[in-house]
Amino acid sequence: MNLLDVENLWVKFPTRQGVVEAVRGISFSLGRERLGIVGESGSGKSMTGRAILRLIRPPGMIEADRIALEGQNLLDLSEKDMRTVRGERISMVMQDPKFSLNPVMRVGDQIMEAYLLHNKVGKAEARKRSLEMLDAVSIRDPERVMRAYPHEVSGGMGQRIMIAMMLIPNPQILIADEPTSALDVSVQRQVLNIMDDLVKQRGMGLIFISHDLNLVSEFCDRVLIMYAGRIVEVCDADKLHQATHPYTRGLLNSLPRLDQPRAKLEVLSRDPAWSEAPSVGGRA
Amino acid sequence: MSETLTLRQWLLTDEPTSRRHARLASLYKGWLTLRGNTMAMFGLGILVALVLMALFAPLIAPHDPYVQNLGNRLQPLGSPGHPFGTDSLGRDILSRLIYGSRITLYIVTLVALIAPVAGLLVGTVAGYVGGWVDVILMRVTDIFLAFPRLVLALAFVAALGAGIENAVLAISLTAWPPYARMARAETLTIRASDYISAVRLQGASPVRIITRHIWPLCISSLIVRVTLDMAGIILAAAGLGFLGLGAQPPSPEWGAMISEGRRFILDHWWVATMPGLAIFTVSLAFNLLGDGLRDVLDPKEGSQ
Amino acid sequence: MSMIEIEGLNVWFGHGPDRVDAVRGASFSVARGESFGLVGESGSGKSTILRAITGLAPDWSGRVDIDGQALAGGKRDRAFFRKVQMVFQDPYASLHPRHSVDQVLSETLHLHGIPDIDARVRSLLDDVGLGGRFRFRYPHQLSGGQRQRVAIARALAGEPEILLLDEPTSALDVSVQAEILNLLTDLRAEHGLTYLMVSHDLPVIGHMCDRLAVMKSGEIVEVMDVGALRAMRAEHEYTRDLLAASVAPGPHSA
Numbered sequence: 026m027n028l029l030d031v032e033n034l035w036v037k038f039p040t041r042q043g044v045v046e047a048v049r050g051i052s053f054s055l056g057r058e059r060l061g062i063v064g065e066s067g068s069g070k071s072m073t074g075r076a077i078l079r080l081i082r083p084p085g086m087i088e089a090d091r092i093a094l095e096g097q098n099l100l101d102l103s104e105k106d107m108r109t110v111r112g113e114r115i116s117m118v119m120q121d122p123k124f125s126l127n128p129v130m131r132v133g134d135q136i137m138e139a140y141l142l143h144n145k146v147g148k149a150e151a152r153k154r155s156l157e158m159l160d161a162v163s164i165r166d167p168e169r170v171m172r173a174y175p176h177e178v179s180g181g182m183g184q185r186i187m188i189a190m191m192l193i194p195n196p197q198i199l200i201a202d203e204p205t206s207a208l209d210v211s212v213q214r215q216v217l218n219i220m221d222d223l224v225k226q227r228g229m230g231l232i233f234i235s236h237d238l239n240l241v242s243e244f245c246d247r248v249l250i251m252y253a254g255r256i257v258e259v260c261d262a263d264k265l266h267q268a269t270h271p272y273t274r275g276l277l278n279s280l281p282r283l284d285q286p287r288a289k290l291e292v293l294s295r296d297p298a299w300s301e302a303p304s305v306g307g308r309a
Numbered sequence: 310m311s312e313t314l315t316l317r318q319w320l321l322t323d324e325p326t327s328r329r330h331a332r333l334a335s336l337y338k339g340w341l342t343l344r345g346n347t348m349a350m351f352g353l354g355i356l357v358a359l360v361l362m363a364l365f366a367p368l369i370a371p372h373d374p375y376v377q378n379l380g381n382r383l384q385p386l387g388s389p390g391h392p393f394g395t396d397s398l399g400r401d402i403l404s405r406l407i408y409g410s411r412i413t414l415y416i417v418t419l420v421a422l423i424a425p426v427a428g429l430l431v432g433t434v435a436g437y438v439g440g441w442v443d444v445i446l447m448r449v450t451d452i453f454l455a456f457p458r459l460v461l462a463l464a465f466v467a468a469l470g471a472g473i474e475n476a477v478l479a480i481s482l483t484a485w486p487p488y489a490r491m492a493r494a495e496t497l498t499i500r501a502s503d504y505i506s507a508v509r510l511q512g513a514s515p516v517r518i519i520t521r522h523i524w525p526l527c528i529s530s531l532i533v534r535v536t537l538d539m540a541g542i543i544l545a546a547a548g549l550g551f552l553g554l555g556a557q558p559p560s561p562e563w564g565a566m567i568s569e570g571r572r573f574i575l576d577h578w579w580v581a582t583m584p585g586l587a588i589f590t591v592s593l594a595f596n597l598l599g600d601g602l603r604d605v606l607d608p609k610e611g612s613q
Numbered sequence: 614m615s616m617i618e619i620e621g622l623n624v625w626f627g628h629g630p631d632r633v634d635a636v637r638g639a640s641f642s643v644a645r646g647e648s649f650g651l652v653g654e655s656g657s658g659k660s661t662i663l664r665a666i667t668g669l670a671p672d673w674s675g676r677v678d679i680d681g682q683a684l685a686g687g688k689r690d691r692a693f694f695r696k697v698q699m700v701f702q703d704p705y706a707s708l709h710p711r712h713s714v715d716q717v718l719s720e721t722l723h724l725h726g727i728p729d730i731d732a733r734v735r736s737l738l739d740d741v742g743l744g745g746r747f748r749f750r751y752p753h754q755l756s757g758g759q760r761q762r763v764a765i766a767r768a769l770a771g772e773p774e775i776l777l778l779d780e781p782t783s784a785l786d787v788s789v790q791a792e793i794l795n796l797l798t799d800l801r802a803e804h805g806l807t808y809l810m811v812s813h814d815l816p817v818i819g820h821m822c823d824r825l826a827v828m829k830s831g832e833i834v835e836v837m838d839v840g841a842l843r844a845m846r847a848e849h850e851y852t853r854d855l856l857a858a859s860v861a862p863g864p865h866s867a
Contacts, residue, residue: 041341042321065786066757180655209654209813210858236786279791281820283843283856289795290820293788323754324746331713331749503707506669507767511724512694521720525711 028197028230029055029077032090036072036254039084047072047085049254053307055198059224059231060307061245061262063238065276069254070234074200077232078111095197113143116191118220120203122183126175133171136190143194158189162219181212188220198230205240217244238265238276249307250276253300259307272299339605349601355594363411372401374408374561383577393583396566397573402583405561409584412562413591416477416546417539423481425531428488433519433527435489436496447493453486459548466554473562476555480545484538491534492527499523529606536599540592547588563588614681616775616807617643617666622675624658624665635661635670637831645774648801648808650818652855653828659811660702663777666809667699679775695725698768702780704760708752714738714763715748718770725771737766742796758789765796769804776801778810782817794821815859819843827852 036048048069053060064070076087079099092099094114102110111117119125127135136155137148144151152171159167162185175183184204191199201220205213221244224231235241241248242265250258250273258270268274275293321338325331343349362369371390378399386394393402435446453461465479499505500523508522543563549555550564551571558565563584570581624636636658643649651659664670666677671687678684679697701707708717718734727733735745741762752760761781768776781797782790794817801808812818818825819842827835827849835849847853 041338042323065788211654211854214858238787276787279788281791281794281816283816283819283859286820286843289798290791292791292795323750325713325749328713328715328749331715331751335751503701503703504709506667507699507701507707507764508709508720508724509669510667510694510697510699511721511767511771512689512691513720513724522709522712526709 027054027056027093028095030091030093031073031077032092034073034076034087034089034092036069036076036081037086037088039086046254048076049304051249051251051254051256051304051307053249053256053259055230055232057228057230058247059221059233059245059262061241061248062232062234062251063236063241063248063276064251065236067253068251070236070251071202072254073251074117074202074232074234077200078115078117079107080111080117113194114196115198115200116194116196117200117202118184118187118191118204121207122180122187123175123207125187126183128175130174131171132173132175132178132186136171136186136193139190139193154193158193159186161192161223162186162189163215164189179212180208181216184208184216185219188216188223192223192227195227196229198232199224200232200234202234203236204233206235206237213240238273238280242266255300255302255304256307257299257302257305259305270299271296342605343601346601346604348597349604352594352597352599352601355590356598359410359414359591359594362407363414366407366411370401370404370407372404374400374405375559376400383573383580385577386579394577394579396569396580397577400559402566402580405566406563406584406587409561409563409566409587412473412556412560413543413546413588416473416480417542419477420481420484420542420546421535421539423477424484425488425535427481428485428490429492429524429527429531431485432489432492432494433496433523436493437500437515437519437523443493446489450486450489453483454490456483458483459545462545462549463552463554466549471554471557473556473560476546476549479549480542483545484542487538488531488534492531495527495530496523499526533599533603533606536595536602539595539599543588543592543595614645615642615678616645616647616680617649617809618676618678619662619666620676622662622665622673622677624661624670624673626670626672635831636665636673638675639826639828639833641826641833641836643807643809646805646807647824648810648822650822650825651809651811651828652813652815652818652825654813654855656830657828658831659828660779663699663779663809663811666777667697691725695771696773697775697777698771698773699777699779700761700764700768700781703784704757704764705752705784707764708760710752713749713751714743714755717763717767721767721770727771733770737770740769740800741766742792756789757785758792761785761789761793762796765793765800769800772804773806775807775809778808780812781810783812783814790817797821815842815855827855 031054032052033050034048034052035046035050038045038047051073062070062073072081075081077092079087081087089100094110099107099110126132133155136158137151140151140154155171156167159170164170164182164185170178170182170186178186204220205216208216217240233241233245242262245262248260248262248265249256250270252272258268258273260268266277268277275291278291279293281290320334322334325334380399381395382397382399384391384395388394391401391403393406395401431446431450435443461483462479465482466475469475469478505518505522508518546555547564547567550562551568553568556562556565566584567581574581619642620640622636622639623634625632625634627633639662641649651662653659661670665673668687668689676683679693715734718737719730722730722733734748738744738748743759743762747755747759755763778797782793785793800806808821810818810821819839822839824836824838825842826833829851835847835852837847845856847856
């Protein structure tokens, strides 16, 4: 059985000018694999991630035939059960670690709190496990980081701490929403490699949401390309550069490349038909 | 697409075609947001009623608020011709309340014009210029803030003499420091933003930056704050009136009316309670409206 | 003659024990009509150099000459602002939220003392590919790319000779980035502008610039031309690391 099955998912926001449909009837599944969702801002990629966790704030609405986590439809769960799902079975890493960590609590206390929330153990044990977690995300002197406040650690370090925290309850699925966009290029790969290793070791499912085609093709198995709330193309990550949809091609070609200098960059001309075409199924 | 637009569509456009159109459209959108907030509309309704009442007081009031009738004093609620009863000098309480709304509005308007403007000026200059100007202006603000409000107002009125104008002045003098602090805090954030840097790079003078670029952003939160503070201002005015330092008898100021009614509060409770209820209603209306305005005006809270 | 000549530039923030040296001993020069790039990671001091030139970071020492004229301290005169303009990184933060496009451009033209504002606003909007439809919109009614076009129009209003570009596309989608970069390329050709462009993105700098300086923790570690960059002939190890991180897809970790 698939870890996650999403069928006909819609996310709608009523406004004065009418209903804005951020996600328009997409279906996909996730196994124990790394699934990339790529698109530009406003394509609905982040909304998809949030909708799976039912994190769309009212007046926004989530509609779907089903969002099934190992056969259990998340839409049928009460808000209380959903909180358990969010904590223990599906975790999410957000874009900027600065906003995800509590600024007035030491990093160590936050990790330990997360651990104690999910495990009935003593403080000493929680501390030991927290140090192990920090070690697992390649933080060299975990003792010092445990004592630090969030503003005292760098962006890359903060994001690794977030990943460590999110993996504590041993979730089945990790949703990473632009986890490295706020980081410098040299740190990006380091963080992604760590995330990648952990996900593989534990046999988790990863949903990696990003605007960066190259990063996604490198770190995922399968890629969904979203445009205007729909999936326009699904392909294997290593074959992304042979993608056929004009939108995907346009995105790839509009990137400046050091090895292929050009006087002018190719500009994506958007065909209205793209947003009208029915969504491509994203099932494996 | 049909070329004819309804007024509503014209106002809701995202592609305004002239300066006036753009301004009207944003006003209309703000109004729609406010209209969606029932409590704010309730508050606005009360305030509109208050303004109308003040405007047409001579037409509405059943009696002259100053005419005494000692034979008819301290009539209870619902007595014939006096739905809210009469006070210790036999004056109709309802009529006095209606005329009193003029005084309340007068005080509120004057304070609302003086205090926030003074605070805005001090706060934005201190925040934008910085350095020793900031230090001096803010220490002065701190000194004013350190006094209990009513006590400071009392001191001013005592020095200036009792009367409505002096009460307004005293209240304004005690009301501006919080606005100055708020305006300064906002200015500090706005000053560091890229759009201020950008206009500095066009060679704009500090005066221009403060008045054209910083004020419009501070004003909206000031308006919200002032509406929320209105209740306090009315109460301060009433407090001064109650202590005999604001409006002087026989003027039907609501605070002064409570003060007069105080003497009979055990046997004739309505004499003090009716003006009290009036103050309560108007204060509540301002608070509700202020809360709604925050959603419309404050960019941090409003936009979603 | 060089348009921008910088020698031994130090920029710092704060005083006494809180002093942070953001730029240390930076030297480079940009010829008239050239496009020069400053590359580095966050905190490397690349944007600070732009802010020192414009006077937004007033504490600096060293020599900065613009078109042969030496600058001093944090005060700049009108003539300087006519000659040098800047485009900021985040178009969501660089436009006043309560000013319409029309107000932004009219005010800028007014400040530069340019007559016939109405016609100029229209031609500026045409220049940046927006057209009159956008004239009376507020920033919240514009997309990121449209906002950045407005910001570029504002920078061009005084007909400057030098444009300082502070990561002008890092907040935008790649397809919009391509449009803005193309626009900047066209404008430079049309108006004979000199660009000093800051970015963390080597391919973008490689596309836009003739020469570049690589910065690391406040210092320039290498100045190279774009041919050397494309051929991956970097002298400094840090530059090679940057190149490796931004060009070749890194090896899979597993």
